[in-house]
Amino acid sequence: MNQAKVPVWVSIALIPFINVMLAFFVSALVILALGEDPIEAAGYLIYGAFGYEEGIGYTLYYATNLIFTGLAVSVAFKAGLFNIGGEGQAYIGGLGVGLVCLWFDSSLPLMVIAPLAIIGGALFGAAWAYIPAYLQARRGSHVVITTIMFNFIASSLMVYLLVNWLKQDGRMSPNSRTFEESAWLPYMHELLAPFGIELSESPLNASFLWALICCVFVWGLIWHTRWGYQLRTLGTNATAAVYAGIDNSKVTIWVMLISGGLAGFVGLNEIMGVNHSLLLNFTAGYGFAGIAVSLMGRNHPVGIIVAAILFGALYQGGSELAFEIPTITPEIVVVIQGLVILFSGALENMLKDRIEGFFIRKSVA
Amino acid sequence: MFETLILILDATMRVSTPLILAALAGLFSERSGIVDIGLEGKILGGAFAAAAAAAVFGSAWIGLIFAMLASIGLALIHGFACITHRGDHIVSGVAINTIVAGLTVTLGLDWFGMGGQTPTLAGDARFLSLTLPFADAVADVPVIGLIYSELLSGHNVLVYLAFACVPLTYWVIYKTRFGLRLRAVGENPHAVDTAGISVAFLRYRAVIICGILCGLAGAYLSTAHNAGFLKDMSAGKGYIALAALIFGKWRPVPVLFACLLFGFLDAVAVRMQGVSLPGIGEIPVQAIEVLPYVLTVLLLAGFIGKAIGPKAVGRPYVKERA
Numbered sequence: 209m210n211q212a213k214v215p216v217w218v219s220i221a222l223i224p225f226i227n228v229m230l231a232f233f234v235s236a237l238v239i240l241a242l243g244e245d246p247i248e249a250a251g252y253l254i255y256g257a258f259g260y261e262e263g264i265g266y267t268l269y270y271a272t273n274l275i276f277t278g279l280a281v282s283v284a285f286k287a288g289l290f291n292i293g294g295e296g297q298a299y300i301g302g303l304g305v306g307l308v309c310l311w312f313d314s315s316l317p318l319m320v321i322a323p324l325a326i327i328g329g330a331l332f333g334a335a336w337a338y339i340p341a342y343l344q345a346r347r348g349s350h351v352v353i354t355t356i357m358f359n360f361i362a363s364s365l366m367v368y369l370l371v372n373w374l375k376q377d378g379r380m381s382p383n384s385r386t387f388e389e390s391a392w393l394p395y396m397h398e399l400l401a402p403f404g405i406e407l408s409e410s411p412l413n414a415s416f417l418w419a420l421i422c423c424v425f426v427w428g429l430i431w432h433t434r435w436g437y438q439l440r441t442l443g444t445n446a447t448a449a450v451y452a453g454i455d456n457s458k459v460t461i462w463v464m465l466i467s468g469g470l471a472g473f474v475g476l477n478e479i480m481g482v483n484h485s486l487l488l489n490f491t492a493g494y495g496f497a498g499i500a501v502s503l504m505g506r507n508h509p510v511g512i513i514v515a516a517i518l519f520g521a522l523y524q525g526g527s528e529l530a531f532e533i534p535t536i537t538p539e540i541v542v543v544i545q546g547l548v549i550l551f552s553g554a555l556e557n558m559l560k561d562r563i564e565g566f567f568i569r570k571s572v573a
Numbered sequence: 574m575f576e577t578l579i580l581i582l583d584a585t586m587r588v589s590t591p592l593i594l595a596a597l598a599g600l601f602s603e604r605s606g607i608v609d610i611g612l613e614g615k616i617l618g619g620a621f622a623a624a625a626a627a628a629v630f631g632s633a634w635i636g637l638i639f640a641m642l643a644s645i646g647l648a649l650i651h652g653f654a655c656i657t658h659r660g661d662h663i664v665s666g667v668a669i670n671t672i673v674a675g676l677t678v679t680l681g682l683d684w685f686g687m688g689g690q691t692p693t694l695a696g697d698a699r700f701l702s703l704t705l706p707f708a709d710a711v712a713d714v715p716v717i718g719l720i721y722s723e724l725l726s727g728h729n730v731l732v733y734l735a736f737a738c739v740p741l742t743y744w745v746i747y748k749t750r751f752g753l754r755l756r757a758v759g760e761n762p763h764a765v766d767t768a769g770i771s772v773a774f775l776r777y778r779a780v781i782i783c784g785i786l787c788g789l790a791g792a793y794l795s796t797a798h799n800a801g802f803l804k805d806m807s808a809g810k811g812y813i814a815l816a817a818l819i820f821g822k823w824r825p826v827p828v829l830f831a832c833l834l835f836g837f838l839d840a841v842a843v844r845m846q847g848v849s850l851p852g853i854g855e856i857p858v859q860a861i862e863v864l865p866y867v868l869t870v871l872l873l874a875g876f877i878g879k880a881i882g883p884k885a886v887g888r889p890y891v892k893e894r895a
Contacts, residue, residue: 238676242683290663292610339870349873349880352663353819356610356812357866364859372857499667537682537689542675546668554654554665 213571214564223560224506224552230559231547238543244533256528257521263528265396265410271513271520272412272477273298275419277498278516279426280471282507286430287463288443293340293355294471295495296362297333301472302479303366304332306486309479310374310384313391321391325480326418326473333472334465336362341464345457351464359495366488374486384486393481413481415473422470423509429466439463471495493542500545503553519545575716579723581840586728587798589836590735591616591790595814596821596828597742598786602648603823604746605779606759608887610666611651612787613811614673619644619791621677624691624802625684627698633796636698640795641788647673648784649777656776659889670811678804691795691802700729700797731793736829738786743825755779759883762890772890790814816869819880835865 236246257267277294284291291297308328312321340354370382393414397407430436441449442459449456478490501519505511526541551558595612602609622643627636647669654660654668678689685691708726711718746752754775758765762772790810795802817835821828842861849855872880 238679242679290661292663292667343870343874347874349870349875352610353815354870354873357816357870360809360812360866361863364863368857368859496667496671499664500671503664535683535686537679539675539678539689543672543679544675546670546672546675549664549671550650550654550668554660554668555658557658557660 213568215567215571218563218567220506223556223563224504224511226559226563227552227556228504228548231544231551234547234551235540235544239536239540242535244536249529249533249536252529252532253522253525255525257525261408262410263524265407265412266524267517267520268396268416269411269413269477269482269520270523271516272416272419272481273474273494274497274501274516274519275423275512276473276477277471277494278501278505278512279422279498279509280467280495281498281502282505282512283426283430283439283470284463284467285502285507286443287439287459288446289344289460289463289467290352291337291355291464291467291471292352292499293337293358293468293495294498295491295493296355296359297336297468297471298474298491298495299359299362299366300336301329301333301469302475302490303369303486304328304330304472305475306374306384306479309387309391310486313388316390318390318392318394322393322414322480325391325476329472329475330469331472334469337464337468337471338461341461341468344464345460363489370486370488382488386485387480391480392484393476395481411482413477415477415481418473418476420513422473423513426470427509435459435462471498497545499553500549504548576719577844579719581837581844583724583727584840584843585833585837586724586732587836588839589832590732591793591798591810592814592817592832592836593735593829594738594786594790594793595811596817596832597738597825598783598790599815599818600742600746600823600825600828601755601779601786602783603818603886604759604883605755605776606762606883606885606888606890607652607655607776607780607783608662608666609651609780609783610663610812610815611647611669612783612814613807613809614666614670615644615647615784615787616791616794616811617670617677617805617807618647618673619788620795620806621673621681621691621791621802622788623792624694624795625681627694627796628685628692628801631696631698633694633698633700633792636796637789637792640792641785644788644791645781645784648780648787652777652780655889656773656780659891662887674805677802681802681804689804694796694800698796699800700731700793702727702729703733729793729797731789731797734789735793739825739829746825751778756883759885762885766890766892772892776890787811813865816865819882820865820869820872822880823882838862838864 239246239249256263258264277298280294281291305325305328308321308325312324336358340351340358343349343354344351374384375382376385396412397409399414400407430439438454438459441452441454442456446456474491474494479486483490497519501512501515505515522541522544526538530536530538595616599609599612619640623636623640626639627633651665651669654665655662681689681691705726708722712722746756754765754770758772758775766772794806813835817831818828820831838861842858845856845861846858871877
């Protein structure tokens with residue numbers, strides 16, 4: 209099949225759009241099967257996510273986590289690696305952020321703590337990705353399996369640390385102490401108030417800006433550096449990369465370190481921005497949701513921002529929906545997420561050949 | 574001491590059962606060249622279908638049939654994506670896990686209105702423990718009596734079925750024509766195709782067998798081991814089964830021992846809670862919990878033996894047309 213004759217907008221916009229629409233269509237069928245009206249449900253979803261200022265704040269707050277994990281998955285995808293360990297890397301990255309806050313919150317101002325926390329999150333997340341990366345690069349152990357295993361190891365490690373070391377004395381719940389306010393990332397409504405912009409209160413905080421900066425960073429890195437070129441070559445054709453003189457194992461390790469570091473930033477939002485203490489299970493499946501975001505966003509930062517906001521809207525709108533229609537649980541969002549992974553990811557070839565064939569025939573005629 | 578050991582081994586058998594079924598399921602799938610990280614989702618889906626059907630029809634056996642049907646359905650989606658449309662096996666597996674995690678709770682709340690659980694099952698709606706003949710009579714005989722009455726007797730039918738599946742799988746994989754072709758298609762699908770055998774049909778059959786076995790594992794969780802479905806009750810068993818499959822190097826008997834080892838660690842972890850060992854002190858439960866994963870990573874890294882999977886696993890087969 210001649211790829212050159214398929215218009216660009218068809219492969220980067222039309223086919224992904226149709227696949228996502230298919231996922232939404234099947235989701236609508238599920239809601240219909242529950243005996244509810246999908247149009248009404250979609251109405252509540254959209255109102256919950258975008259209908260009022262606080263809702264928008266929540267949507268963007270969820271989107272922040274999803275941008276981090278979506279970028280993490282996509283950087284690895286670009287190099288032909290499947291980092292399914294975003295969940296564990298985010299968890300350990302959060303530990304890094306939390307430890308920085310616990311150590312320095314009473315001695316340093318926010319302007320110093322924030323960069324340290326960014327470094328802490330990145331280092332811890334990257335460290336958690338390093339072993340699977342090393343094993344993939346040097347010993348050929350499949351990164352998918354090892355990162356799955358590392359998710360479970362991370363989860364046990366965090367339970368151990370929180371229960372045995374970080375828990376407050378005399379308390380039952382496995383949380384660390386609450387940080388001093390100097391280690392709290394400012395909320396967006398506080399941040400914008402001096403500029404005369406009044407926002408209603410929501411958990412949206414400064415980490416959202418950092419997420420956008422990360423998008424620019426990833427975009428520049430992948431498409432505008434020599435190193436990004438090596439990464440893409442490895443992803444497109446590993447054998448050709450070797451002949452081009454690229455050290456595949458080195459690139460593999462670096463890619464996974466960056467991927468893990470990006471996932472680790474989830475802690476900035478959850479630990480430093482909202483919860484202000486280390487706690488269990490704050491990653492809540494964002495690592496896996498990042499796979500859906502990255503697939504839907506076609507591994508491009510712009511696409512990832514759009515997809516993250518869409519999924520953020522689903523999370524936030526899902527709670528609204530569950531409130532308005534009690535027979536529907538917020539878990540319906542997980543179903544929609546799964547369907548998007550299925551149709552935009554696993555079944556992406558289903559319609560591709562037919563649609564591309566149609567445009568090729570049209571251009572020949 | 575001996576009695577404690579028997580009790581731990583007894584618990585090992587119960588905990589290992591779903592792992593054995595799921596790992597054998599994965600064995601059929603991966604030996605045919607289809608990577609399956611959707612074991613987790615199929616177990617969960619099977620568990621939900623079994624509990625829901627058992628609650629409605631009042632029969633564990635009907636529940637079992639529904640569990641297998643649900644799991645086969647999910648397996649066929651995986652097959653449709655991976656075999657027919659050459660999709661990415663991992664992505665498809667993640668999709669199935671995610672969909673099932675959400676759908677079971679959504680349907681559970683809609684059907685039973687109990688926050689995503691199913692009603693508690695009792696009587697015929699559950700698989701109850703079977704007492705083997707003469708178990709009570711020989712219970713007082715030293716050593717053998719205890720082994721027979723505690724360890725071998727007193728399990729439900731699915732436990733015995735799971736253990737019976739191991740020699741059965743061995744026979745199918747190594748001694749039948751289907752098994753030979755199944756192994757061949759996972760190593761070199763081109764050769765199989767050249768011999769005039771349909772690669773797709775073979776792989777679909779493998780995926781369906783995988784679905785049946787995962788359905789059994791799911792039914793075991795919700796209608797035998799527990800008395801109903803709970804949210805996320807598979808709790809990573811599909812992934813441990815995957816680890817056991819790799820640990821057993823994709824061979825039925827070593828896979829059985831890997832499952833027993835991981836089940837044993839689980840049973841020990843429960844017993845070790847708060848127990849202080851002489852000389853070592855208290856071992857954190859989490860340290861024992863992570864052992865299956867750590868051991869699998871070490872194996873994959875080539876530090877203990879070498880894990881080499883089927884050669885064509887995870888790669889879509891594109892038939893060449895001249």
